[in-house]
Amino acid sequence: MQKQYRLLYDENLCIGCQACSIACRVENSVPDEVYRVQVHMQTMGIFPNLGMHYERLSCVMCENPPCVSVCPTNASFQSKDGLVHIDEKSCISCKYCILACPYHARFINPLKNVVEKCTFCYETRVSKELSPACVSICPTDALTFGDMRQSNSLVYQKSHKEVLLFPKAHLGTKPKVAFIPNRKGAKS
């Protein structure tokens, strides 16, 4: 049975603590000074009418992934579950996919000289029915992960309850990561 994964990022719950970033680094042995995931915070507004914008930067696992269509060696590919992965062996590190990604999710692993990005921890966790490390670790339950084909899953229920936004939806990439926008504070 194929999966229809979704990762929900609730800006209202996120506190920008970077636990996800460290968990990702530890789980995936991400080399120093490069990141598969970061959460950025930006203060909006003029004192004392302020707000904070929280943004999660990582691969959004597009259904129409530009990185896959531009890859000359098919090293970037989409699995049958719709996840985008990189075959390290056939990646020639031409960096075309890095430039093609509108989400800045890809980077060069300086130790291996291949392109790298978030995998939803597929190999080490998701394929074993565990949540991705970032989801598991999140101190405030800001991340929800699961299969949208299962109507009893938390991710399904939350998706149907909340207003969801998909990052850069106008590009037609159809991300599997959605976010629930901030409800409080100044927005600009």
Add this chain to the structure above:
Amino acid sequence: MAYFQARRDFLKLATTGASATVVIPGSLGALGDVALRGEDKFIRSICEMCSSRCPMEARVVNGKTVLIQGNAFAKEMGTSLCAKGVAGASQLYDSQRLVKPLIRTGKRGENKWREASWDEALSLISTKLSALKERYGARSVIFSAKTGEQYDLLRSFASAFGSPNFENSTYILNFGHNLFEGLDIPLTKAMAHFSADPSKKLVVFDPRFSVMASKANEWHPIKAGSDLAFVLALLHVWIRDGKFDKKFIEQYTLGFDKLVESVKETTPQWQQSLTGIDAKVVERIAAEIYTSAPRCIIDWGHKATTTKAEFQRTRAILMANILMGNVEKEGGIYFAKTAERINALADERVAPELNDPYPRPRVNEPRIDGAGEEGMYRFVSRSHGVLQAIPDAILAQKPYEIKGWFLTRHNPLVTVAHPQKMKEAMEQLEFIVVNDVYLSDTAMMADVVLPEATYLERDEGISKSAFKTPTYMMRNRIVAPMHHTKSLIEVMRDLAERMGFGSHYAWKSIAELRAFQAKGDAELLQTLLMRGVASFDVPPLLALQPSSVERFCERYPKSSVLRDTQGVFSHFLRSLKTPSKKIEIFSAEVEKTFKGYGVPRSVDMDVTQGHPYVLTSGKSAVHTNGHTQNIPYLNMLLSTNPIWMHPSTAKAHGLKMGDTFYLQNAISKEKATVFITEGIRPDTLFAYMGFGRDAPQLKRTHGKGTNPSKLLSLESATLCGAMITNVGVTIVKA
């Protein structure tokens, strides 16, 4: 935490020779070696990257720890853990960690060392300590550890009140208790769900737009140090309008009339100029809270600023809660339900109670920091110290001669006020031992530095952690100690043997210690080994909530006799540890020693000392106050601390983003760089703690950022001894 106390009494034990019989009830053999090592794939233990001590779980593959996450056997944790906790492995495998004992070869603080064997280091320590004891008495050596660090005393005062119950509350007033940057997973998570819930209201008071403030429905950039004024005005409004829980005040408290008198003048208008908050806001918030009472919490937890009136501030906040009658009610605040309390209420053994594993001779020595003694720090709990009192004690050699200091894993030269003076005091000492993972600023002052095993390499005894129900936790070793590191317990036990009083201990190894603590309860030990935490199937009890009491009585029928006519355990609030056994709004005992402090009152709120700006400091979510800055993964996230400054302030001083300038006051002049942000009051500056280090061995942090402690005075908050963590400064252009 208990074993930290053991250290304090360690040398006294050698002097008084209190006897302790070695009794090991229960059989260790039943548990066996496997049980002592836990499962081989997942090992559950307790985090120690900060002092919150969250239950955690480590996945171990081929003897190397992989991902560390929250221990889901602790329900309120789930698998959550913060960045520091997850980075535990980064400390464990850090190439800059200490691996061998070091003995000083140069002058004190000169950073010249030679490596030594454990045997040599420990025998040197035992010889020196014995000599000091011989010459000056056992009390001439101080023992201190991380838990005593940064202790803000009111926590111990308030700790009697247990915890706020965020989940069921509807309205929370938060005075800079920044749970989103000083993380404590269970509380942080509960607060996150509270603030994200559109049906609840969170109001935050903080001079800085903290992460907590960004999650609030309302943020009030209150002037630094003026929390007390706002709360007094709240109390004023409630009392003026008769809007408070009169029944609760009458039934469970004493001295309300004194409060009425002390807040007579503290009107909303009065507080305006002190807090910078409009009088109408006070009126509105007072009305809103009263409407939601008792499902409301006025949070007294860790604050954004500390004044000399810290005791008054926190006590005033507690009084605000009491006026709202939210004690031991759903959505309010409650007392920790320890095994002892629950067993007494249930009148049966619901949860096991523990043995105290440390010989604890009753010695009536005054403590040098005065904690728990008559005098300045009369009300500081004895299990916590007042670190900023130590330099004066050493320099003045009062109340008695101090010649030695044994420090474990804490770094007062970074985290405590006025480290310049601390250093001066340390130079006076004859013998200093530092037991730490890193060659920190403080370790550089030592005669002997012991490389400590990190918490991931240590087995420890059982510790208590009671919230709504009793819970026990246990630190279990995740990986074998790397290099040649040892745990503090091993070191202390070894020293006891060398100094000839090993027989006073009821245990030789950690396994024996645990068995002794658990009174041989093999099931409890097994649970703690396998799960890291042990909780008991006790219905959460709120003594003044009839439905909760009813459930409790159904489960434990013998407790019904304690239920009063209103269906609650009212005696619970009439058997407190105060002289009158009730909640004392006015404390005669306090008033006797500290005139004007017996009841909340407007005093000592100035934090500027005549300077135009207040420098405040606080945590980021990725660092503690002083320990984590050099840990590779965490250093990568935040490696310096530019000072937060409002654009108008920066403009007034001609400063641009990243410019260098000086912070100056009577105590020091410190170099800093500027970070310009709308998120701070124009009269306030802010720095993340733990930077501005002088330890060359900490290569990643050496010389980066500013240490705000260097500008702080050694003056402590009246009565409670809390460190005053903010100070008036002037901006001087570089």
Add this chain to the structure above:
Amino acid sequence: MSPMWGSVEQYSTIHWSWAIAIYLFLAGLSSGSIIVALLVKWNRHERSNSSIWDAMIKAGSVVAPTAIFLGLLLLVVDLGRPLSFYWLLIRYNITSVMSLGVLFLLIYTPIVVVFMLLVFERSVIKHPFLAPLEGLINLVKSFHSYAKIIEYFLFAAALCVGSYTGFLLSVLYAIPLWNSPLLPILFLTSSLSSGVAVNILIGLLFFKSTINTESIKYLLVLDTRVILTELPLLGLFFIGLFYAGGDAPSAAKAALTEGFWAGIFWLGVIGVGLGLPLLTVIVALRSHVYRVGYIVINSMVVILGVLMLRYYIIYAGQIYLG
């Protein structure tokens, strides 16, 4: 909020740098020079003896293979893992312009070599140290009957190579400055421009004996037309960006007004690359002066301008994201 999420360098890294800019330039130069050579051959050479090659054709036939080999070498060396380049040859992805480019180059490069050998057939045989190539020459000779077809094929392949570099960039909608349908045409026209210039330059320097002033004149007129096409194309390119959605307008604005690369655009691409040659060509044509030094400098300026256009597009595209 002061940053506490670590380095953000990876989001602003220049992934395609000078090597790619030069590759794009060399691929354009190669295709441009061969297209120009073929145009000269077809338009200016029909009645002359086909064995006496015009200097322009000689120049093109030498420049095209040299430039493409240098370019490909640069391209492979610039890969993060140069030794794994063979994957490009054994796996294809038809949706990837890079993959299509590999296919075009696989067709183009050998034909360019064959064309060169056809042009230099005699000189190759004359030189004893090139004797080992004789077998190859004989093989090439057997192509003589297909020469015209090869030329047409080569022309088509050169058009593909000249424009694919534009498509390579323009399909990336993540980069607003590149994501323009005009980019391939712009690259193709500037390739032609550089082809004209390089052929004149090499022809004047190395094949002086076979110079045909008529050809040069023809080329200078052609170049003027190309430049006159290129200028409005550049205008349209930016106008298109200003009217595109998303980040394109702010990226275009920044690329024209901010920092070093805006300077390169106005001074280098427009001023040196298009303005100067236009001016000189017009002056030269009007006064019928074909002084060699004049033309050499003019050609160098054109080539420099084309190179700077590639540099500008490559860098500004990655820097100004809107």
